[in-house]
Amino acid sequence: MQVAQQIAKHLREVYAGDNWTSVNMKETLDGISWQEATTKFFNFNSIASLVFHINYYVTAALGVLKGEPLTAKDIYSFNHPPITCGEHWQQLLKKTWDDAESLAILIEQLPDTMLGETFAIDKYGNHYRNLHGIIEHTYYHLGQIVLLKKLLHQQASAGPKTEGI
Numbered sequence: 001m002q003v004a005q006q007i008a009k010h011l012r013e014v015y016a017g018d019n020w021t022s023v024n025m026k027e028t029l030d031g032i033s034w035q036e037a038t039t040k041f042f043n044f045n046s047i048a049s050l051v052f053h054i055n056y057y058v059t060a061a062l063g064v065l066k067g068e069p070l071t072a073k074d075i076y077s078f079n080h081p082p083i084t085c086g087e088h089w090q091q092l093l094k095k096t097w098d099d100a101e102s103l104a105i106l107i108e109q110l111p112d113t114m115l116g117e118t119f120a121i122d123k124y125g126n127h128y129r130n131l132h133g134i135i136e137h138t139y140y141h142l143g144q145i146v147l148l149k150k151l152l153h154q155q156a157s158a159g160p161k162t163e164g165i
Contacts, residue, residue, distance in 0.1 A: 003115060007131050008107040014138045015100045021139070025054075026097070028145055034089035036152050045078065047148050048092065050141045052080035055096045058103050061134055065106040070120035107131060 013019035016026050029037075029051065037048040045053070060072035083089050115128040124130055 003112045003128070004110040005108050007115075007128075007135070008104040010135050011100060011104045011107065011131075011138075014135055014142065015097065023142060023146060025051075025100075025138070025142060025145075028142060028149065029093060032149065032152075034083055034086045036149075037089050038083050039148075039152060041148065041151050044148065045144070047145050048083050048089065049078050049080060050145050050148075051092060051096055053077050054138050054141050055092075055099055057134055057137060058096075058099045061130060062099055062103045062106065064120050064130075065103070065110070070124070103134070 010019070014024055017024040029047070032047060034048075037051070038046050040046050056072065056077040060070060063072075064070050080092070081088070083092065110127065115131075116126050119125060119127045119130040
């Protein structure tokens, strides 16, 4: 298996499963309502904000692999449209799944020689670093989502909202 194909496989695994961590985006987010997705605990990001944030960088990488200039800015990576109903939440999830699969397809098509080439501009390093970074970034925030989901379930089983949550 070529390296680019392996990277695409790892990207799919963080989204759909069959990885050695036994945690993935689809299973973790399955069954979360839009109300739960937008619930905030303390000053933490909501699940919806984290999903948007994760996908923000996937979308940026997708653009670069399509030959577009890198226009993403960290400052905008949490600026998502309001989620005020189930339809908005489902649209965000669909975009997330679609963008991740589109990125995986483009990664698979990369020649391994491209992995050492500059990703957009020199300061971001090479393609390999950025594509693996997308996967690492997703796992990092997936861990936060898992913890927020546990807080949601703890809150639901405890009854009314607890002070400070």
